[in-house]
Amino acid sequence: MTLSTIIARIVTLSMTSIFLENVVFDRAFSANVAIYASRKEAHVTGFTLGMTAMTTTASIVTYFIDKPMLSLEHGYYFLPLIYIGIIGVLYIAGLLILWKYFHKLYKQIRKYAHLAIFNCAVIGALFLNSVYGSDLPGYIGYGFGAGIGFFLACFFINIAQDQLNSTKIPRIFRGYPIMLIYIGIVSLALNVLTGYTADF
Amino acid sequence: MSNKRSSIFDGILKQNIVLMSGLVTAPIIVAATTGTRALVLVISFFMISYPTILLCRFIPRKIVYTVRTLLYAAVAAVMFIPTVILLEMWFPETTKSVLIYVELLVVNSLILAKTESRFYILPYGRMAVDALVYILGYAIAAFAVGIIRGLLAYGTLFGLRCFEPIMPAAKSPFFGFMLVGILAAICRGIAGRNSRARNINKAHSSDMRKEEAQ
Numbered sequence: 001m002t003l004s005t006i007i008a009r010i011v012t013l014s015m016t017s018i019f020l021e022n023v024v025f026d027r028a029f030s031a032n033v034a035i036y037a038s039r040k041e042a043h044v045t046g047f048t049l050g051m052t053a054m055t056t057t058a059s060i061v062t063y064f065i066d067k068p069m070l071s072l073e074h075g076y077y078f079l080p081l082i083y084i085g086i087i088g089v090l091y092i093a094g095l096l097i098l099w100k101y102f103h104k105l106y107k108q109i110r111k112y113a114h115l116a117i118f119n120c121a122v123i124g125a126l127f128l129n130s131v132y133g134s135d136l137p138g139y140i141g142y143g144f145g146a147g148i149g150f151f152l153a154c155f156f157i158n159i160a161q162d163q164l165n166s167t168k169i170p171r172i173f174r175g176y177p178i179m180l181i182y183i184g185i186v187s188l189a190l191n192v193l194t195g196y197t198a199d200f
Numbered sequence: 201m202s203n204k205r206s207s208i209f210d211g212i213l214k215q216n217i218v219l220m221s222g223l224v225t226a227p228i229i230v231a232a233t234t235g236t237r238a239l240v241l242v243i244s245f246f247m248i249s250y251p252t253i254l255l256c257r258f259i260p261r262k263i264v265y266t267v268r269t270l271l272y273a274a275v276a277a278v279m280f281i282p283t284v285i286l287l288e289m290w291f292p293e294t295t296k297s298v299l300i301y302v303e304l305l306v307v308n309s310l311i312l313a314k315t316e317s318r319f320y321i322l323p324y325g326r327m328a329v330d331a332l333v334y335i336l337g338y339a340i341a342a343f344a345v346g347i348i349r350g351l352l353a354y355g356t357l358f359g360l361r362c363f364e365p366i367m368p369a370a371k372s373p374f375f376g377f378m379l380v381g382i383l384a385a386i387c388r389g390i391a392g393r394n395s396r397a398r399n400i401n402k403a404h405s406s407d408m409r410k411e412e413a414q
Contacts, residue, residue: 028229028373029304032222076299077284080306081277088270095266114269118312120226120304127300170385172392176222177385184377191374 001137010141013133017145020194021128023121024153025187030121034150035179037116038157046109047154050116052147054090055125059133059143061086066130076130083126091117121150156186208326211334213394218341218380219387223309227301228345229376235358238346240287240294242339244302247283249310252276253319253331256311261320269312276306310334345379 023029037047065082069075095113098106109116125146133139157179164178173181217223224245232238252275259271284302287295295302314334319327350356352370355363369375 180381187374
């Protein structure tokens with residue numbers, strides 16, 4: 001496999017993960033985390049960086065574990081336990097690095113770091129990789145795209161915050177219910193745009 | 201007493217984990233497209249979350265939060281193994297189609313968030329009941345979504361054909377988002393009306409007491 005083929009594969013899988021199989025709009029992974037993160041622009045950046053770093057790094061590690069585990073007849077029974085272990089080790093290592101070398105940043109993010117790392121989007125990206133991923137560039141592309149896809153979702157929700165929380169919205173719909181309906185409309189738009197429907 | 205009773209039933213309506221708190225929504229929004237799928241999700245949610253909540257209570261609070269959370273998820277991942285074995289025996293086809301959403305339940309917010317903010321503050325017996333009520337609340341939301349989408353998208357109710365499908369798009373994730381949003385609004389409306397009625401009753405009984413005292 002040449003370098004250009006590897007890059008092309010990473011870019012293709014990233015695009016698939018961002019637009020076709022967006023973690024929030026298409027899979028509904030961590031929709032609540034996206035709603036929470038989108039309230040503040042600083043949170044959007046922090047969550048996206050944390051998630052993208054974790055999904056990409058964890059995808060690289062899981063590539064080497066998925067093959068032997070999935071070749072076993074009931075290997076997938078143990079995948080959640082293994083993925084939790086991998087995410088846990090990377091999470092603690094990341095926190096230690098931040099604490100040691102970027103103490104100021106560590107203080108800022110420690111309150112919500114667990115929300116950005118321990119959520120359905122991160123572990124869901126790893127499970128999707130185990131189903132659809134075939135080679136290492138594919139795993140990297142899909143993992144990276146999951147984080148960027150989360151950013152796209154947070155961005156779309158963030159720009160509509162004021163309108164969705166306005167007094168023009170009936171009281172019982174204000175906040176979470178209207179947010180879900182809005183995400184549904186964006187999800188519908190992406191489905192129409194790509195002509196793609198998840199197999200559920 | 202009335203306060204105590206209302207707090208025991210919080211998980212059904214007032215703090216319904218899906219419709220009011222907006223947690224553990226992914227399986228319901230995407231995978232609960234029929235009554236049978238909703239049933240599989242509810243069984244898996246119960247079998248993974250409930251024993252995990254009961255067992256993790258014994259993890260010492262002295263352990264730092266980060267590691268505690270990891271341990272909760274690890275226990276849930278262990279619970280996933282017997283859960284998936286049983287589900288594959290009972291519902292082989294349905295389990296296969298929703299497996300990824302069953303796997304995701306090992307990091308669900310009932311285990312990672314509600315344990316710390318609610319369950320582990322309560323005495324053990326009360327916590328056991330409270331967690332069950334929350335799971336019941338999840339079941340109500342899952343069945344409501346699964347049954348409505350099953351009827352609209354497939355014209356079936358738990359596999360029984362009722363009529364011709366009238367809205368095949370109801371099985372899509374975007375419809376799941378919209379339906380859960382509408383159900384959340386209805387839930388808020390009911391919870392708001394109940395709390396207003398309680399406030400009126402309280403005000404009424406307080407007026408009565410004042411009148412009696414006079």
